[in-house]
Amino acid sequence: MRIKLGKKVWCTAVSLLVLLAVWEAAVLIGSFPEVLFPSPISVWNAFWQLWTDGLPGSSSRVVLGVHILVSLKRFAAGYVGSVVTAVAAGLLLGWFFRVFSYINPIVQLVRPIAPVAWMPFIVLWFGIGDAPAVAIIFLAGFFPVLLSTVAAVEHMEPVYRKVARNFGLSQAQTLYKVVFPAAFPQIMNSLRLALGTAWIFLVSGEMVGAQSGLGFLIMDAKNCLRSDALLATMITIGVIGLLLDWGIRRLEKFVL
Amino acid sequence: MYIRVEDVSVNYQQGGSTFEALKNVSLSIERGEFICLLGPSGCGKSTLLNLLAGFEKPARGRVFIGERQVTAPSPKYLTIFQNYGLFPWRSVLHNVELGLEAKKMNRKERRQQALKYLDMVGLVQAKDKKPCQLSGGMQQRVAIARALAADPEILFMDEPFGALDAITRMKLQDDILRICKDEGKTIVFVTHDIEEAVFLADRIVVMEANPGSVQGIVKVEMPHERDRTSDDFIVIRDRVFAMMHLKKEKEVEYYI
Numbered sequence: 227m228r229i230k231l232g233k234k235v236w237c238t239a240v241s242l243l244v245l246l247a248v249w250e251a252a253v254l255i256g257s258f259p260e261v262l263f264p265s266p267i268s269v270w271n272a273f274w275q276l277w278t279d280g281l282p283g284s285s286s287r288v289v290l291g292v293h294i295l296v297s298l299k300r301f302a303a304g305y306v307g308s309v310v311t312a313v314a315a316g317l318l319l320g321w322f323f324r325v326f327s328y329i330n331p332i333v334q335l336v337r338p339i340a341p342v343a344w345m346p347f348i349v350l351w352f353g354i355g356d357a358p359a360v361a362i363i364f365l366a367g368f369f370p371v372l373l374s375t376v377a378a379v380e381h382m383e384p385v386y387r388k389v390a391r392n393f394g395l396s397q398a399q400t401l402y403k404v405v406f407p408a409a410f411p412q413i414m415n416s417l418r419l420a421l422g423t424a425w426i427f428l429v430s431g432e433m434v435g436a437q438s439g440l441g442f443l444i445m446d447a448k449n450c451l452r453s454d455a456l457l458a459t460m461i462t463i464g465v466i467g468l469l470l471d472w473g474i475r476r477l478e479k480f481v482l
Numbered sequence: 483m484y485i486r487v488e489d490v491s492v493n494y495q496q497g498g499s500t501f502e503a504l505k506n507v508s509l510s511i512e513r514g515e516f517i518c519l520l521g522p523s524g525c526g527k528s529t530l531l532n533l534l535a536g537f538e539k540p541a542r543g544r545v546f547i548g549e550r551q552v553t554a555p556s557p558k559y560l561t562i563f564q565n566y567g568l569f570p571w572r573s574v575l576h577n578v579e580l581g582l583e584a585k586k587m588n589r590k591e592r593r594q595q596a597l598k599y600l601d602m603v604g605l606v607q608a609k610d611k612k613p614c615q616l617s618g619g620m621q622q623r624v625a626i627a628r629a630l631a632a633d634p635e636i637l638f639m640d641e642p643f644g645a646l647d648a649i650t651r652m653k654l655q656d657d658i659l660r661i662c663k664d665e666g667k668t669i670v671f672v673t674h675d676i677e678e679a680v681f682l683a684d685r686i687v688v689m690e691a692n693p694g695s696v697q698g699i700v701k702v703e704m705p706h707e708r709d710r711t712s713d714d715f716i717v718i719r720d721r722v723f724a725m726m727h728l729k730k731e732k733e734v735e736y737y738i
Contacts, residue, residue: 389569
């Protein structure tokens with residue numbers, strides 16, 4: 227059942243307001259030290275400070291908007307690169323399924339390793355700066371998209387393959403005109419899931435060696451003992467993740 | 483002879499035991515003939531069709547079309563499937579253009595040709611719809627138009643009307659008969675519906691199961707435009723019933 231838009235806005239507003247109220251009440255009743263548990267107001271002030279002025283005492287004093295843009299750029303590079311290679315490889319491996327039988331054990335071996343575990347190697351191979359974040363996001367997005375593309379091609383309606391063969395479509399035509407569109411709904415679904423995962427790994431990617439970006443800002447706020455700025459950055463990351471998900475849902479609806 | 487099946491056998495391995503889908507089947511078909519393969523499920527009629535169409539290879543024996551041995555599917559011999567095999571992401575018109583794309587025909591010619599055959603099956607007004615917006619009967623008409631547009635010599639039809647209701651089925655039987663006589667196609671048509679076979683076929687190949695083999699051939703010597711309720715029709719239907727051992731044999735009560 228679909229919930230109406232008005233109802234959705236109402237539910238969201240209520241849940242956020244209740245969260246804020248409980249948060250503020252906890253701060254008032256508990257009288258914790260400000261640095262351990264900042265109040266909503268101080269987080270808002272910190273956010274405004276980050277937005278207009280940047281973090282005081284930071285090693286690179288740029289405003290929040292710049293950090294966001296830098297992060298989004300790395301994210302786009304890592305995610306788009308990952309998705310394009312994973313879909314292309316997935317289509318080919320799904321089509322030549324016998325080859326995949328040999329590749330699959332390796333994929334299954336590498337997949338459970340958290341992308342962050344690659345970090346030392348990534349830094350050694352690609353250096354610091356943009357590369358680690360891009361590489362981590364690439365790894366985070368690659369395997370889910372690859373595996374679900376292969377599965378989608380493998381489970382394609384057998385009659386499509388028969389029709390393509392019967393009408394004399396070449397291998398390339400079959401991949402492009404039949405296999406890809408047939409697998410597309412499932413691929414699109416995996417793209418959405420991978421978008422969420424990749425965004426989660428952005429922060430870890432930027433914690434090492436980066437001098438800008440949201441992940442860097444998290445580390446920076448920690449180093450400056452600014453828990454209010456830390457929370458403000460965390461919330462920013464959450465909100466952008468939400469917007470990305472909303473965007474790709476719209477895109478999914480538009481193309482399917 | 484145009485199509486020759488020479489002493490063909492096909493076996494399937496089923497959990498250790500061998501299942502004889504076809505055993506020592508021979509058959510000849512003339513150019514322009516309408517042949518029905520009729521029999522209960524498991525008699526190998528679909529297997530035989532798949533052999534003719536090149537989707538399967540026999541364990542023993544050979545299949546020839548014209549001078550050439552059949553080893554793979556070809557756009558000269560198109561198969562129409564029970565579940566239509568239309569591509570849901572393409573419009574009706576683009577579905578019909580599929581075979582012409584493989585032939586590298588230019589866009590304008592493709593469109594013309596596709597529209598011509600859509601007109602023949604009475605579906606020009608549905609050209610921009612998606613297959614899922616059409617009824618089963620209309621989808622099968624699209625599949626027939628798609629096959630005809632590619633101008634094959636032979637149409638292989640694998641229980642094409644099996645999923646349709648009785649009235650739609652009769653309409654499509656009329657249509658396929660008219661179109662194929664007009665276009666001069668050779669047709670091999672698999673069915674388990676005796677009336678359908680008697681209505682359509684020039685010759686009915688009656689098959690039996692365990693092992694799959696040809697039990698006999700009934701020549702239907704009636705002009706086309708057959709009347710499903712005429713005496714001739716019923717006589718031939720009875721003959722097929724008898725061959726399939728579906729007729730109760732009456733005790734002879736007296737001798738003259």
